[in-house]
Each structure stands twice: as C-alpha cells, then as structure tokens.
Amino acid sequence: MSRYVARRFLYMIFTMAIMSVVAFIIIQLPPGDYLTSYIMQLQTSGQTVDAAQIEMLRRQYGLDLPLHEQYLLWISKIVRGNFGISFDYNRPVLELLAQRIPITVLISSLTLLVTYVIAIPIGVYSAVRQYSIVDYVGTVISFIGLATPNFLIALILMYACQRLFGFNASGLFSPEYANAPWSLAKFIDMLKHLPIPVIVIGLSGTASVMRVMRASLLDELKLEYVEAARAKGLKELALLLRYPVRVALNPIVSTIGWVLPGILSGATVTAIVLDLPTVGALMYRALLSQDMYVAATCVMFLTFLTVIGTFLSDLLLMWVDPRIRYE
Amino acid sequence: MGATLLEVNGLKTYFHLEEGVLKAVDGVSFRIERGKVLGIIGESGCGKSVTARSILGLVARPGKIVGGEILFHRADGSVVDLARLDPQGDEIRDIRGKEISMIFQEPRRSLSPVHTIGEQITEALLLHRTQDHKEAREIAIDMLRRVGMSNPEVRFHSYPHQLSGGMCQRAMIAMALCCRPALLIADEPTTALDVTVQAQIIDLMLELKEQIGMAMLYITHDLGVISEVADEVAVMYLGRVVEYAKTERLFENPLHPYTIGLFNSLPAFSSAKGRLQAIPGNVPIPIDPPPACGFATRCSKAMAGVCDAAVPELVEVEEEHYVRCFLHHEERAVS
Numbered sequence: 001m002s003r004y005v006a007r008r009f010l011y012m013i014f015t016m017a018i019m020s021v022v023a024f025i026i027i028q029l030p031p032g033d034y035l036t037s038y039i040m041q042l043q044t045s046g047q048t049v050d051a052a053q054i055e056m057l058r059r060q061y062g063l064d065l066p067l068h069e070q071y072l073l074w075i076s077k078i079v080r081g082n083f084g085i086s087f088d089y090n091r092p093v094l095e096l097l098a099q100r101i102p103i104t105v106l107i108s109s110l111t112l113l114v115t116y117v118i119a120i121p122i123g124v125y126s127a128v129r130q131y132s133i134v135d136y137v138g139t140v141i142s143f144i145g146l147a148t149p150n151f152l153i154a155l156i157l158m159y160a161c162q163r164l165f166g167f168n169a170s171g172l173f174s175p176e177y178a179n180a181p182w183s184l185a186k187f188i189d190m191l192k193h194l195p196i197p198v199i200v201i202g203l204s205g206t207a208s209v210m211r212v213m214r215a216s217l218l219d220e221l222k223l224e225y226v227e228a229a230r231a232k233g234l235k236e237l238a239l240l241l242r243y244p245v246r247v248a249l250n251p252i253v254s255t256i257g258w259v260l261p262g263i264l265s266g267a268t269v270t271a272i273v274l275d276l277p278t279v280g281a282l283m284y285r286a287l288l289s290q291d292m293y294v295a296a297t298c299v300m301f302l303t304f305l306t307v308i309g310t311f312l313s314d315l316l317l318m319w320v321d322p323r324i325r326y327e
Numbered sequence: 328m329g330a331t332l333l334e335v336n337g338l339k340t341y342f343h344l345e346e347g348v349l350k351a352v353d354g355v356s357f358r359i360e361r362g363k364v365l366g367i368i369g370e371s372g373c374g375k376s377v378t379a380r381s382i383l384g385l386v387a388r389p390g391k392i393v394g395g396e397i398l399f400h401r402a403d404g405s406v407v408d409l410a411r412l413d414p415q416g417d418e419i420r421d422i423r424g425k426e427i428s429m430i431f432q433e434p435r436r437s438l439s440p441v442h443t444i445g446e447q448i449t450e451a452l453l454l455h456r457t458q459d460h461k462e463a464r465e466i467a468i469d470m471l472r473r474v475g476m477s478n479p480e481v482r483f484h485s486y487p488h489q490l491s492g493g494m495c496q497r498a499m500i501a502m503a504l505c506c507r508p509a510l511l512i513a514d515e516p517t518t519a520l521d522v523t524v525q526a527q528i529i530d531l532m533l534e535l536k537e538q539i540g541m542a543m544l545y546i547t548h549d550l551g552v553i554s555e556v557a558d559e560v561a562v563m564y565l566g567r568v569v570e571y572a573k574t575e576r577l578f579e580n581p582l583h584p585y586t587i588g589l590f591n592s593l594p595a596f597s598s599a600k601g602r603l604q605a606i607p608g609n610v611p612i613p614i615d616p617p618p619a620c621g622f623a624t625r626c627s628k629a630m631a632g633v634c635d636a637a638v639p640e641l642v643e644v645e646e647e648h649y650v651r652c653f654l655h656h657e658e659r660a661v662s
Contacts, residue, residue: 225438228437229439323486
C-alpha cells in the first residue's frame, strides 16, 4: 500500500514537471509577447515608441532568448521561489497571487462545502424516494442549474439584490472596506457579499453532485447486500447510511480532485461579472495583456491543483474503498 | 406431526405495475414444522423468491402482500401474522436476523464490499444478541470456525473480494446463523457456486441445522439438491403451488404434468437416450393472468375448455400429497 502511495506521488511530481513546460509553451503560443502589446498600447495613446528602450526592456526580461532558455531561466527562478514580475502591475507575481489565493480558496472551499451539504442529502432522498415530488422538484431545479450559464444567474441575482434590497452585490467588499485593514465590520461586510458568489458558483456543481449521488445510490439500492443487511434487522436509516450511501459516495470522493480546480477556473467568468478578486479573474486579464509570468503562474497553479487534487482523492478513495486498497 | 413453526395460508403478493397487476405469488399455502426442511422448487419467475421475501417483509415496491396470512410461532410462544406487520416496524426487525434469517444466491454480492466480514457478522450480533463488542467478536470468530473457515481470526478482517465465492457463502451462513434462528430461508444458496463447493455448503447447512435445531425453507430449481435436503417439497409454477408432498412420495409418484416435466428434463431421470426432454416454451409473465391453469399453455395433457377455463383447486390425491391439476380432480378438493 505504501509502495502504491509512493508510486502515485512520484507520478504526481513527474506530471507537474511536464505541466510546467506545457503551461509555459501555451503562454508563448499567441503571436508576440508582452512588449508587442505594450507598444500597441503606447501607440494607441499617441505616445512615441523608443526602439532602443524597447530593446533594452526585451533584453532585461530575457524575451530575446530562445524558448528553451527562457523556460530554464523561468523554472530555475521558480524553484528558488521567484515567480517573476508582472509587466502589467509592475509587481512581483507572488505578491499578486498572495493577495488573491486566500480569497479564492475561501470562496472555493465554502462553495464546495455548501455544494456537498445541499447536494448529497437531496441526492440520497431523490434516490430513496424515486419519482416522489421531492425527486421531481430536485430534478427540475438541477437541470435548470446545469443548463443556465453562471454569468446569467450572477447578473439576475445582482439585479434582484439591487432592486429588492438596494444592495450592491458586486465585489467581495463594499467600496468603503475594499482597502481598509481587517476589522469585524469588514468581516461582516464580506459575509454579506459571500452568498451570491457561493450560490452562483455552486449551483451547477450542486446540480451535478445531486445527479451523481442519485444515480449511483439507485444502482446500489438494487444490489443484494442491501437486502441482506435489511434481513439482519437493521433500522432503515442506519442501514441506508451504513451500506448503500457509503458505497455510493465513492464516485463523488473520486471526483473531489477535479471539482476543486473546476470551481476555480469555472468561476472565472462569474468572478469577472461579480468583480471578485480571485485567481481566475487575474489569469484572464494576464492572458489578454500577454502578462506572461502572471499567466504562466496561474495556469501552473490551476494544473497543480488538479494534479494534487487527483492525488488526494485517490488517497481518499483508497481509504473508503477496500477493493482499491488491496488491489 | 411435529410442532408448527410457520404456516402460510393463501399468500398473495402482487406487483402493481403500469402494465397491469403482476401476480407473483397468487394464493400460496404451506407449513413448516420445527426442525424440518421444506423445499420450494420451480423455474425462475415462478414466485419462489417473492414468497421467501414476503415472509421477512422484504418485498420491494411496487410489490405488496395483498392477501393471506403468514403465521409465525415465535420463541416466546406467541403467534404473529407476518403479513400484517409494518415492513419497517420494530416487531419484524426484531424477528429478522434473530428468529428468521436469510441467505441469498450471490454470496459475494450479498455482502457489503466496503466492510469486513467480521464487521458484518458482529453487526447482527450487536443488534440481537449482545451489547458487548468483545463478546460479539468472540462469537463471530467462533461462528467462522464452525462454518469451516481456516484462520477465522484472520478471516474476520477480510473483505468479501478477498474470499472465494464458497468462502463468502460460508461467511454469509455464519452471519445468518450467529443469532441461532428458528428458521433459515435459503434462496438458491448454492446456485452460483461450483458443484464441489455446492456439496460442501449443503452438508454444512444440514450439519448446522441439526446443531442449532432450526427449520429451513430451501428454495432451488435443482431437483438433485431438493432430494438431499428437503423433508417436504412444494413445486411452484406461476405464483401457485402445483404439487406438495413429502420428498420421497414426490420422487416416487410425481403427479402434476409440470413436476413430471421437471423430472424428465433432468439427465439422470430421463428415460429416453439422446436429447433431453425439455418442457416446451417459457414461463409466461403473470400480468393480469386469465382465470386458467397457469401451465395449460405448455402442458401436453391440457384439455381444451377445461384447463383454460378455470384455475384448478389444490386437491389431496393421496395422503399428504396435494396436486393442482384437473387430471386429478375426481379426488376430494381441499378448500
């Protein structure tokens, strides 16, 4: 078993190394670099472009080097904890991310929690009382949740909030707290802003977890071991939770890994609409302006989360399912 | 005649489907004495499994017991009608696993894949026999030893997928018998196993039956197995008992055309050489069945205007030998 874990861990490191190369190449794929878009910006605002200065900047950032040398330079700095500088913000990438990662993690984990707390019980109930009113209502809501684009729901909720409560739901803080230091009032203000992003980002996830839970529990309920357990004289609720629900959770456990980055990147559009200071929104802006170190770090951050998440959910699955443990 | 343990009278279990009413069990009666084995034999779909599940209140929706009674003589001397109990109520749960246990056809699929067999056996013990976890563990290991598991202390921690089918069925038997039930319902317990393992499991069950002094309801489609285990046999076809007798008598003198067909379709019993004499056709699905003998469509001796016009009564043609067939209707009918 520990050999399996060690092997999985090595694979994970290997995958991460490959992903760093892929991330770097992807960022380099669009024609031009940050300086081309910088020159364009200067020209459109009517300023003159000094060729010598551009050349100096290009050399300073190493943009004149061949691709593989640029990569080696970049990765050797990252290993030492230097993620480069944002051309756009003119600040270290690490500093930009340090601001955004806590907020992103907060929103994501809260969304994940709310998703499971709502979706799993409803999914279980829908399966046990298949074709009941609750099952039908849950099904309709979950299909709406799956089919409606997040940004649309975000806009609708923001509009409703403004009209009904006169509350501006955009951003994570009201303007007066945006740059204020942390205080109880700021915290309460944040709590007021949190529900809408959580609902919007969590809706489609809730819907799909609900469907997965319902389907996988329906499969389990048909199996003989449920009947055998019932023939022992167990109470219905204890039986349900101890046997079929326990087994039916496996597909959900195995997807926790890719739900996490899914929430981060999937929330990008929502984050832009709701003006949330998350990593997704930062990455989007960096990609547009070819702010390569920021973009590459964000892409790497998301892929690493996926790889780590998958590793963690494999470990979790091993813990809950003995059939995998003793493979 | 010994003391009655279970008496089933006119049991009807129907499934209300969109296509109509599926009469899976349609007026089944039988009696099991303490310590005796009743075999129920029939093809798939004849209602034998639904009969077994009706006794324990395990019939899944949309199935429902709609008539008849299942009188069970409990250990404390009281008699309860299991057909009237709430299938999720306390009383039936107190009987399940403690006074009536059940083992199933697919041993590996009848055990939870994510719990050790030790956990699953002790669970039954903790429900019915003791509150003490240590004692439950000891009883469970002792049971595993008695069902012939080598290294029971190690097997206690095994998961079903680590054991062979035969070992899983032994674990299942240990789980079913750990509370010393008065009745064991065995629903095709050896069908999914190899022939050699089959014989071992049957011997084990008979041995434990003697030790515990329990009765058995043994469901199978295998006449060979029935002849080994059963004191009495009920032959079922399309939700009804069509023949009911002591095992020796049924094997000496089968009377119902369906029972005769079953014997003839067995290689060992078949008189003719060459091709086996299979019963032609398939078991019909009893959705809104017409008032006729269920076997009339496949019976070589069917009489037009008689067999397809009414349901024959179960009549006692000789002492303790009952047949549901118009060919034997001159004899006295039992109501």
